[in-house]
Amino acid sequence: MADYLNSYLFIGAILFTLGAFGVLVRRNIIVVLLSVELMLQGVNLSLGAFSTFYHDMGGYMLVLLSLAIAAAEAVVGLAILVALSRHVDEFYVDRLKSLRW
Amino acid sequence: MSDLACTWLGLMATIFGLGTVLLRSPVHSALSLVMVVFHVAGLFVLMGAGFLAALQVIVYAGAIIVLFLFTMMLLNLEQHDNEPHMHRYQKWLGFPLGGALLIEATWIALAQANPSETLLGKYSPERLSELGGTAFGIADAMFTSYLLPFEVAGVLLLAASVAALSLARKPDEDIMKAMPDMVSDAAGSMTQPSVQESKLNQSPTERGDNH
């Protein structure tokens, strides 16, 4: 099983779906951000698997770039959180209605 | 052996992924995401990309999720016990949509048989071991065909750090003073320039007069 591409893709798909589900249903903004990271995990796994099985470095490179993007996303997201806590102290996405305060 | 490992890692990753999404406390969510990261790293090792696995752990587990935990502790983002942690209606929409996505993705994944010889790239395992490992392969690719994305990623990180700095910076107190009405109108629960802060701005001698 470990020698087949689709087993990795399957795990990646599950992780991606779970992440997407989390983004959809969770109310707490930080869990939404964590779910996005979970989606990226699924994608990373698929990309790595593609790269390994197609003997190509493109997937690995994309994983590296997605790591960078995940870091950037986390940093900006958490900075927004800090700003949120300073201004409205509210972390439920369905209660955050104004784009500007 | 490796089949077993793959199944086990995948299973555990799924379980912890479920934990990330379903656990009530954000801290528990974050910690199960750490476990997902470990298991995905394990899968990377299984497919022979130890370099990626190490990077995965260093960047995700060592930096990003610690940052999440750090923020959670800093801001006390504890979920209130009496509040539902999922959307009331979106939840029922989420299950079918998530299920549909899973079926779709699984279908695509299962449709992927192993690639035929014609589609293979130039970094075969033999060539990689000749270069010295995955790390060398990645370096080889990164500084030749993927140089531009690599540089762009650097710029992106710089932009992100600048953005984070400017977002998380303390609001400028002069602005707060100049526009007190706007500040207090915007949100009732908002932190106003409190008495303590304004006291700190005084010169030491002025503060000394309190005694």
Add this chain to the structure above:
Amino acid sequence: MVDGWDIVILAIKGLVVLALLALAPMIFVLAERKILGRIQARVGPNRVGPRGYLQTFADAMKLGAKEDLIPPGGDKLIFWLAPLFMAVPAATSLSVLPIGPEVEIGRTIGLWVTDLNVGVLLILAMGSLAAYGPVMSGWSSNSKYAHFGALRSSAQVISYEISLGLAVLAVLMYAGSFSLVDIVNSQKQMWHIVPQILGFFIFAASAVAETNRPPFDLPEAETEIVAGYHVEYSGMRWAMFFLAEYANMFVASMLVTILYLGGWNGWTIPGLEGIMGVMWTLLKAFFFIFVYFWLRAVLPRLRYDQLMGFCWKILLPAGVLNLFLVAILRTIWS
């Protein structure tokens, strides 16, 4: 290929690492107390066993017999897991550290458990996991001092991980490999400390900070935040924090030895390369551990903002400079 003996040898190596994990802290704790005693014009432990040599065992037994308290209002599961998150990365790091060259005992045996081709990265990864133990314990203890310790620790470990990585990067540039064994072998002619003296100091400072030892022991500064993240722990769980700290110290010392001080390279007697190699490695590592004790005895603690400033304003630019210089040197000499 793989025969029964290989498995036996691997098992023995694993056992040795486990024994090292358990015994090394005990020896270091005693050594620290004795050395600190000498530096501070006193005797140190001298009651249990001959000249106090069994003191640590007595302490371990005492800790084992103590009640395991869990603070009310805390997060029980995470409180339980946190010491494991401290100890497991330390043990994992130990398993990739080579302590000697390859020796011939009927067959060729390398004096290491595994020689991963990403060994350095594994150790860096495990080092970055070191933030989890403090964060988890601090969060789950329901104590403000623990909370402070956790905040300080996570910020400190994340920051110093970067300067540590920069210093290691320069070494990797010279050695051309992620494997620790290859790195040691690349120092046959010249130890890496010679061209990278700046990197050595950056690495040493970062390593002391990563292991939360004085003068960078802010996460557990007992005069400020009492004991920081493990203030609520008691008994064996506290002992695991302790054990992890000393195991981490050993890993850091071994890393300095391997990356900069030439590992087992040194003067040898022909025919006894294995023993001499192990001796050299341990000697160098123990010297660095002694430096740890020394620093603890003589230096005051830094303040939190100074600690961060030191990392971001001094070590990080110095690390980049070091990388630049080493790149130039490498280009010139090769």
Add this chain to the structure above:
Amino acid sequence: MAAETSPKRVVQPEISEAEDGRMILNIGPQHPSTHGVLRVLAKVAGETIEEAECDIGYLHRGVEKLIETKRYYQGMTYTDRTDYTAAPANNLGYILAVEKLLGIENEIPDRAHYLRMIVMELARIYGHLIWIGTHALDMGAMSMFLYAFREREKISGLFEEGCGARLTTNFFRVGGVGRHDDPPGWLEHVQEFAETFTVEEFDTLLTDNELYKSRTKGVGIISTEDAISIGLTGPSLRGSGVEWDLRRHRPYARYNEIDYKIPVFTEGDVYARYMVRLNELYQSRSMIAQCVERARDLRGEPANANLADVVWPEIERVSGWQPDKRSGDMEAMINHFKLVIEGYKPPAGDAYFGVESPKGELGFYFVSDGSGIPYRCHIRSPSFVNLSSLKQLVEGGLMADLVACIGSIDIVLGEVDR
């Protein structure tokens, strides 16, 4: 603000209690670096202390009230237990105030004064050593503590040799010193200590230590005006650039007859206060040497005032410790009996006397109604007054600065709470 934290039990890890979401950190009363049982309620934003309140009284024993129930000579034992890091300094303040109340301050012989000064300066070193040790320990330099205690142990030995007690010395008596003369060889031992005591060791360990300097320079600054308006005294005041030392400016004993400098530093930060105390160690060392010299010159002269209604007769005269005598001098025994039972009776009135203790101005105020028991006793304890500057020192600083500041004003909670 902080004292009214809500009484509800904390169930979840609850960090924010203040209404504006700030954390209230309860530092003490069992915190290791509050130098006793001081409790500081700090409102912190991250590591920064926005507001700090001191809560004292955990060591309150009612020393003043206890003194008001005892005869004058009995009350002095309580003063050992106020600033227990330098007990003879409190003894000296007490007896000087009582002597002023009795109006006998001019009857005290020179030799008694020099013996008192020796013990007083030993006490200053004693107190400053425990300060330098604990302050350095607060900063994380743990070896200093043990070096300081090694030296301090020698002074404890000297105290024990001089009066029989190591910590609660009760060294002096009204009218002189406790024993009718110093024990044989004691002055030589003191001199030996003054010659071998190495302040330089502490100097080299901390003064030029970059880490220590960066921790203390510019931290906990208190300006000259503030220091005066708060009422700081002692080294903390001299660290803010005020040359004010009771030994020089309101001289008592024979302090105006020996040479010494008053170290003054103008920065007003923790480092300046450290430098003042460090230099005082040098000064006290040379003062001890001078006083020992004078006291030896005066050897053979009485060490107690010749006042039969105040000073207890010599123990040999009372109990007759000579083997061939069954009992002592009858007159002496009656005198002793009356002094013990009734005590001396100062005339009605009041008296205040302040001495320069290691911590600052230590004053004793007595109101007498003519009986053998003080009508009112008040202790102006330097630690208490100096502690009131803490709020100003730490607000706006970091957590670690709080520890440095508490250490730098050198408080002893026994003296704060009394």
